[in-house]
Amino acid sequence: MDYAGVVGLEILYMIAFLVLTSAGLAVVFGMMRVINLAHGEFVMLGGYATIACSRAGIDIYLAMLVIAPLVVGVVGLIVERTIIRFLYGRMIDTMLATWGLSLLLIGLVTLIFGNTAVSVPAPIPGYRLGDYQMGGYNLFIILVAAALIVAMWGVLKFTRAGLIARGAMQGPDVVASLGYDPRKVYMITFTVGAGLSGLAGGVLAPLTGLLPSSGGAYIAKAFITVITGGAAVISGTLASAVIFGTVNQIVSFAAHPVIGELAMLALAIILLRLMPSGITGRFFRDST
Amino acid sequence: MTAWQSVGRMRWGWFLLASAALVLLPLVVETNTPTLLLIWALFALSLGLMWGYAGLLSFGHSAYFGLGAYAYAISVVNIGESTVPLLLAMLVPAIVAAVIGAMMFYGRISDVYMGVITLVVTLILFKFMSATAGDAYAIGAARLGGFNGIPGFQTLNVPGRPEISLFGLPTYYICAASLLSCYLLCRWILARSFGRVLLGVRENEARCELMGYNVPACKTVIFTVSAAMAGLAGCLFANWAEIVTPRVFSLGQAAEVLIWVIVGGLGTLIGPILGAIVLGYVKILLGSQTVIDNSLILGILLIVVVLAIPRGVVPALQRVWTARGRWARRRREPHGSGDRRRLGAAP
Numbered sequence: 001m002d003y004a005g006v007v008g009l010e011i012l013y014m015i016a017f018l019v020l021t022s023a024g025l026a027v028v029f030g031m032m033r034v035i036n037l038a039h040g041e042f043v044m045l046g047g048y049a050t051i052a053c054s055r056a057g058i059d060i061y062l063a064m065l066v067i068a069p070l071v072v073g074v075v076g077l078i079v080e081r082t083i084i085r086f087l088y089g090r091m092i093d094t095m096l097a098t099w100g101l102s103l104l105l106i107g108l109v110t111l112i113f114g115n116t117a118v119s120v121p122a123p124i125p126g127y128r129l130g131d132y133q134m135g136g137y138n139l140f141i142i143l144v145a146a147a148l149i150v151a152m153w154g155v156l157k158f159t160r161a162g163l164i165a166r167g168a169m170q171g172p173d174v175v176a177s178l179g180y181d182p183r184k185v186y187m188i189t190f191t192v193g194a195g196l197s198g199l200a201g202g203v204l205a206p207l208t209g210l211l212p213s214s215g216g217a218y219i220a221k222a223f224i225t226v227i228t229g230g231a232a233v234i235s236g237t238l239a240s241a242v243i244f245g246t247v248n249q250i251v252s253f254a255a256h257p258v259i260g261e262l263a264m265l266a267l268a269i270i271l272l273r274l275m276p277s278g279i280t281g282r283f284f285r286d287s288t
Numbered sequence: 289m290t291a292w293q294s295v296g297r298m299r300w301g302w303f304l305l306a307s308a309a310l311v312l313l314p315l316v317v318e319t320n321t322p323t324l325l326l327i328w329a330l331f332a333l334s335l336g337l338m339w340g341y342a343g344l345l346s347f348g349h350s351a352y353f354g355l356g357a358y359a360y361a362i363s364v365v366n367i368g369e370s371t372v373p374l375l376l377a378m379l380v381p382a383i384v385a386a387v388i389g390a391m392m393f394y395g396r397i398s399d400v401y402m403g404v405i406t407l408v409v410t411l412i413l414f415k416f417m418s419a420t421a422g423d424a425y426a427i428g429a430a431r432l433g434g435f436n437g438i439p440g441f442q443t444l445n446v447p448g449r450p451e452i453s454l455f456g457l458p459t460y461y462i463c464a465a466s467l468l469s470c471y472l473l474c475r476w477i478l479a480r481s482f483g484r485v486l487l488g489v490r491e492n493e494a495r496c497e498l499m500g501y502n503v504p505a506c507k508t509v510i511f512t513v514s515a516a517m518a519g520l521a522g523c524l525f526a527n528w529a530e531i532v533t534p535r536v537f538s539l540g541q542a543a544e545v546l547i548w549v550i551v552g553g554l555g556t557l558i559g560p561i562l563g564a565i566v567l568g569y570v571k572i573l574l575g576s577q578t579v580i581d582n583s584l585i586l587g588i589l590l591i592v593v594v595l596a597i598p599r600g601v602v603p604a605l606q607r608v609w610t611a612r613g614r615w616a617r618r619r620r621e622p623h624g625s626g627d628r629r630r631l632g633a634a635p
Contacts, residue, residue, distance in 0.1 A: 035400065086595055091400055092345055093594050096550060099543055100590025107584025216539055220411045227404050258419035265412045269405055273395050 002130025015245035016145035024197030040215030046201025068202030076194020230278020336560030343490030348410030356519025377523030385515030437533030553600030
């Protein structure tokens, strides 16, 4: 019974992890059809911002929930203005340029922080579940991910900005003809997406520890979650996060964590082959 | 420049000159670094063939490079003679690419999803090979060795004579010969009607399909050829380094070859080769200093090239050159949009 609880919590944690790390990418991809290969580095920057702030004596929750998204959001804004906006409509070029950006950010962070691992202790102590010692911080991550999904859904569904955003997603021309500059919408979207990546990085920083190259650990999973999810930002990300998180953890418990990751990646290839426009391209077509 | 012209002619004069330079180079400089640069050039050529001419971008081409290296190392440890392993190093990547390519192209997957799938394949190989430490993971007598890789296998030998192994100068000449013959192979492919069809696929896939060409088959074939070439490069790399580690599959390796090809030039064969040699040399120079991080420079370079010269340096120079010639001859011709970049066009 306890064991089932442990497995269940680990599955939930993995789903939350996937939702958090792919939310920023999903917003940018869903709205702008831009694949940001520097996404992992945005997450990594959020982590570094959190750790730097908490070392400077700032409360860690403030650092991860407010400062990290703001810092990375500003970075995203700069990137959009200097690089991305010249490449709209050129998908492969955008992927290449953002790959360059990812190398650039790795290089910069290495220059500033050095190529050594940094970490910050988790602010929530562990607890016991029957015979098993569990990390209390994992529960916090599950909560944050759930709150994030609800908040995104609420903003998209009930606010004017969300209405414009959904409009820009479905028909940029129509939105433009109604007087909203799509370029402005794109700029804000990219900034918000970067901010979400920063949030993910900040929240995950106490768990994982950080290297300048840690972004690579996130990008693959975020990438397959978003692409497999398809165009609908929330339902797509949630659906593929649930599938991949469950498969990953069950196989990990049954065999080996590495096999779990491999199973997830292999499943991604199969799903993409079966549903080239993603899960929401085939099911839940009318969702957001 | 129409698609037809962009195939380029075989310039035998330049080719012989380059061959002579490669033959004579060891008289001037020590061959260790040039050998590595030639291997990288071959790797870049393999990607340049499918990306520049067929418009197929493999984000994880290092998968086939690494498979070649591993196939060679594993089989040479088991067999002890290098002829069959050398062939396997091309065959294994080719088979894997044929399977993955057929899966993607017959499934009509768009270029972005192709990028994702090729990238994921590389990641799977990287993760798997990194996790194979311990005795449980062995193929025959070869232990995969996890992150430390497979060290100390036998290098290439004279076919049929395992006791005469080749290293140093002979390795250099093998690499040079491989590069030159693969270049000729590419030229031959592009000069055939198959090569013309590839260009057609790059320019307008639907039109090619309607004309009755089997587009998925063409794509699969060129992907397979390219993977075999990358496998050969990987095999030579294994011989040069005398160790194979999972780093051959890493994202860094995959990014580097992309950068060489796009900086050198899409739609040319010499562009990727020169790109790999020049940037590879720059990387080696940067590697010997620690002030500026290597990836910082590569990143800036990639961004600048994509923004400023999206078709690469060599085609840009060619265009300047032909434009000058035209101007000198006072010949004007109506200029369509034929030479505008097609690969990045909106889906």
